[in-house]
Amino acid sequence: xxxxxxxxxxxxxxxxxxxxxxxxxxxxxxxxxxxxxxxxxxxxxxxxxxxxxxxxxxxxxxxxxxxxxxxxxxxxxxxxxxxxxxxxxxxxxxxxxxxxxxxxxxxxxxxxxxxxxxxxxxxxxxxxxxx
Numbered sequence: 001x002x003x004x005x006x007x008x009x010x011x012x013x014x015x016x017x018x019x020x021x022x023x024x025x026x027x028x029x030x031x032x033x034x035x036x037x038x039x040x041x042x043x044x045x046x047x048x049x050x051x052x053x054x055x056x057x058x059x060x061x062x063x064x065x066x067x068x069x070x071x072x073x074x075x076x077x078x079x080x081x082x083x084x085x086x087x088x089x090x091x092x093x094x095x096x097x098x099x100x101x102x103x104x105x106x107x108x109x110x111x112x113x114x115x116x117x118x119x120x121x122x123x124x125x126x127x128x129x130x131x
Contacts, residue, residue, distance in 0.1 A: 003061045003073075003093050006032075007053035012101050015108035016057070023116045028057060029064050033072075034119060035103030036096070040075055045083055046102040053097075 008016070019031050039046065065072045076095050080087045085095065112118060 003089065003096065006059050006061065006064050006096065006100070008055050008057040008104075009051055009053055009101060010055040012104045013055035013057045015104050019104075019107055019113075022114055023119055025116065025119075029059055029066070031107070032059070032064055032100055032104070033066075034123075035107055036072070036100050037103070038106050038122070039099040039103035040079055042102075042106075043082075046098040048098055048101065050094075051097045051101050 016028055016031055020026060020028075023031070025031050061069065073092070076092045076099075077087050079099070080091050080095050083095075085091045107113060107119075110118075110122070113122070
């Protein structure tokens, strides 16, 4: 597993298609960034430890992270340390995969997410909960 190419499961792909339609956000990478942030904000470890990347959706690390690649990498390293995992390339890639998939599931499971403004409200609610 590597950070060079991020691959998604078929379930995550299907959930992203729904999220694209509901929010109007057209790019996978933008929705994936929201998903990762939402999962990382949850202090509990994801229940799923391994992801089967069986869809045709993939993106490069650069496409996923954009201008903020160093920031996302630092967040993933921090999460590895928080969870007591080694900070290795393999573990960082695994952490990205499980949190990305959990976050996509979180977003897709929200029945009250029917427009992009609801996504913004969710982000603001998470920020308030953290304070």
